[in-house]
Amino acid sequence: MTTGNAAPVTDEVGVRYEQDGPVATVTLCRPAVLNAQTPAMWTELGNISRKLPxxxxxxxxxxxxxxxSAGLDLSVARGDGDSSLGRLAQLSAAECADRIAGFQTAFTWLRSPSIVTIAAVQGHxxxxxxxxxxxxDMRVIGDDARFSMAEVALGLVPDLGGTKxxxxxxxxxxALExxxxxxxxxxxxxxxxGLATAVVPRAELDAAVSDLAAAVxxxxxxAVAEIKALLAGAPQRSYAEQDRAEREAQTRRLADLLGSGE
Structure with a gap:
């Protein structure tokens, strides 16, 4: 696999970026701690989004x-760094919210209509x-996958773009339960x-994800970008509004494919 224009992220940070033509792969690479996440990893994920070719x-x-991923690295969360829970609690409400907004960008770029994103999930x-x-957008999971929204155990709420x-x-x-x-x-x-797009034997996870990427x-x-945008916006629209969005999307596709006729 070859790297693209975006600079590869070093394993030391805990995230690696690789590109093979139109497919980019972002790999969490802290297996010794079950890929527990740190603010430094979130910063690099955000950097990848900004440099994505x-x-x-x-x-x-x-x-x-x-x-x-075992979730937030508790050694960092309970430490004395700038992004520890203790330091965040000392900020003003506005400053704390701004800091969390920065963390969220490491996750929310994956919802961009210009790309299709696939999570390959094994274990926890x-x-x-x-x-x-x-x-x-999609989650292909191994038969050993286990999900948990564990923030409540720390007295916290999920705040990285997952609740909607x-x-x-x-x-x-x-979702509440x-x-x-x-x-x-x-x-x-x-x-x-409905959490999983597909469940496959753990040994077949990589192949299943590659096949799905090829199908996309x-x-x-x-057309793929328009379809993603149509479906993403559907829950907020009435039937009439969705019908209109479909008409407008199709008009754009016809213009792109066949010319505007002007």
Whole structure:
């Protein structure tokens, strides 16, 4: 696999970027600590989003080792660094919210309409790991996957862009139950309640994700982007508004494909 125009991120930070043509792969690479996440990793994820080459159509988010991500690295969260929970609590409300907004950008760029994002999830995806997978458009998971929104155990709330997607996927009642209990969700349940796009044997995870990426790339780039935007906006629109959005999107596609006729 070759790197693209965006500078590869070093393994020491805990995130690695690689590009193979129109497919970019972002890999969490702290397997010794189950890919527990740090603010430094979030900074680098944000950097990747800003440097992502324009020819990238699919972004795969994956992780090394036996877990996707054990969530927030508690040694950092409970330390005395600038982004520790203690330091955040000392900021004004506005400053704290601004700091969290910066953290969120490491996740929310995965929802961009110009790319299709796929999370390849094995083992545990806890807290920030769960939310990272939720921010992706699709989640292909191994049969050993386990999800948990564990922030409640720390007296915190999920704040990295995962609550809306979770609610859209499983409904408000089930989303509330998942978040307030912090319980584990097996791969079978994730499939049943709509969290998973596909569940495959762990040994077949990489191949299944590659096949899905190839299927996305087989579609017209403009059509894929319009379809993603149509579906993303559908929950906020009435039927009449969605019908109008479809008409407008199709008009743009016809103009792009066949010319405006002017």
């Amino acid at each position: 324009g020819d990238v159509r699919v972004v795969i988010v994956r992780a090394e080792g036996r877990a996707f 995806a806890i807290g920030a790991g769960f939310q990272l997978a939720l921010n992706c 997607r979770l609610t859209e996927l499983v409904g408000p009642s089930r 998942i978040c307030v209990t912090g319980r584990r969700i097996t791969a079978d349940e994730a499939d049943r309640i 790339l087989a579609g017209d780039r403009g």
